[in-house]
Amino acid sequence: MTEPVHWRHNDFDSAAVGLSMLTITGWRDAECVGGALPQWVRDRSAEGWNHASVRVPPGHVTAIVALEDAGFRCVDSLVTLASDDRGSWEPDPRVGPCHAEDHAAIQALSVGAFELTRYARDPWMPAGAADRVVAAWVYNNLNGRADRTWVARVNGIAVGYLSSLWRPAERTAVIDLIAVDRRCQGMGLGRALTQAMVSHYRDAARQITVGTQAANASALALYQSCGFRVIRFELGFARPLQMASCSEDGTASSERVRETLGRGR
Numbered sequence: 001m002t003e004p005v006h007w008r009h010n011d012f013d014s015a016a017v018g019l020s021m022l023t024i025t026g027w028r029d030a031e032c033v034g035g036a037l038p039q040w041v042r043d044r045s046a047e048g049w050n051h052a053s054v055r056v057p058p059g060h061v062t063a064i065v066a067l068e069d070a071g072f073r074c075v076d077s078l079v080t081l082a083s084d085d086r087g088s089w090e091p092d093p094r095v096g097p098c099h100a101e102d103h104a105a106i107q108a109l110s111v112g113a114f115e116l117t118r119y120a121r122d123p124w125m126p127a128g129a130a131d132r133v134v135a136a137w138v139y140n141n142l143n144g145r146a147d148r149t150w151v152a153r154v155n156g157i158a159v160g161y162l163s164s165l166w167r168p169a170e171r172t173a174v175i176d177l178i179a180v181d182r183r184c185q186g187m188g189l190g191r192a193l194t195q196a197m198v199s200h201y202r203d204a205a206r207q208i209t210v211g212t213q214a215a216n217a218s219a220l221a222l223y224q225s226c227g228f229r230v231i232r233f234e235l236g237f238a239r240p241l242q243m244a245s246c247s248e249d250g251t252a253s254s255e256r257v258r259e260t261l262g263r264g265r
Contacts, residue, residue: 004036007044007052016133017051017119018126022241024054037070045241051124053238064235072237076118077214080234082207085227089199092192098149098161103142105158106151110134113179116213124240134177138163141177150196152180152189159184162193164201173201175210190219194226 006026013021022044044052055078056063098106111131114120120130141149141163152160160180166173175197180189201208210228212219 005040007040010053012136013119013133016136017129018132019050020048021051021053022049024052037066041070041239041241049241051238052241053118053122053236055234055236058233058235064237067237070239072239073123074235075122075238076116076236078118078211078234078236079214079220079230080209080211080232081220081223081228082209082231083198083223083226083228084207087195087198087202087227089195091199092152092188092196094154094189095150095152095192095196098142098151102151102158102161106142106149106161107135107138109159109161109181110138110177110179113182116216118236118238122238124238137177146176147173148197148200150193152184152193154184154187154189160189160193162197164197166201166204171204171206173197173205173208175208190222191226194222198226 005024007022007024010021010023013023041052052072053075054067054072056067058064111134114130114134117130117133119125119133122129140146145165146163147166149161149163151158160178162178163176164173165176175194178190178193180193198208208228209231210223212223214220214233
């Protein structure tokens with residue numbers, strides 16, 4: 001009999017966070033989830049896995065009830081937006097291509113910049129997990145994963161960036177990571193970065209997408225002002241399977257993080 005709960009080992013998150021993490025990717029049908037999930041949790045716990053997560057649309061009530069009955073709790077809400085509007089904006093002279101000498105500044109301004117993500121909001125994540133995930137994510141993007149990275153500069157100093165992905169088979173461009181130094185927010189740099197990215201893919205892309213948290217009101221307002229519209233809303237659920245210690249300082253080893261490089265986020 002085919003197992004009704006479909007799942008995968010999340011290599012990237014496991015290495016960065018320091019826990020063995022699973023992602024439920026779906027199930028055969030909603031009606032069978034209630035009976036399948038508790039046994040699935042017991043089986044994965046017995047196998048030594050540490051953490052499980054899943055995203056479901058808010059209207060999938062049967063699955064949400066089953067998840068909560070199985071000990072999962074909602075830890076974040078993800079909003080996906082898309083733009084078919086290519087816009088027409090004047091290039092902002094503060095935004096340009098990323099250079100190797102910008103990498104250290106990009107890593108530095110990413111620390112603490114993603115406090116609304118599930119990595120930061122999940123109570124079962126070790127301390128500092130969000131920053132470790134983002135550090136590995138940024139490293140990957142700057143070393144070949146991203147199709148392109150733009151940098152915003154003030155007085156010649158990198159104070160913001162946007163990394164994009166390109167999916168040629170789908171002709172879809174994705175805003176993968178964007179951050180602006182807190183001291184420089186309110187200067188229109190996030191908008192300038194977003195407009196530079198949209199302009200770059202204007203002719204090639206059928207669609208441009210971005211995901212952000214429902215709690216991130218400023219990001220939602222920014223994207224919508226640049227012609228993006230909401231196309232999907234998902235609730236993120238998580239639960240511990242069993243908690244195992246990370247390394248002594250609570251971090252994943254650098255070797256484990258680097259094993260994930262090139263695999264994507």
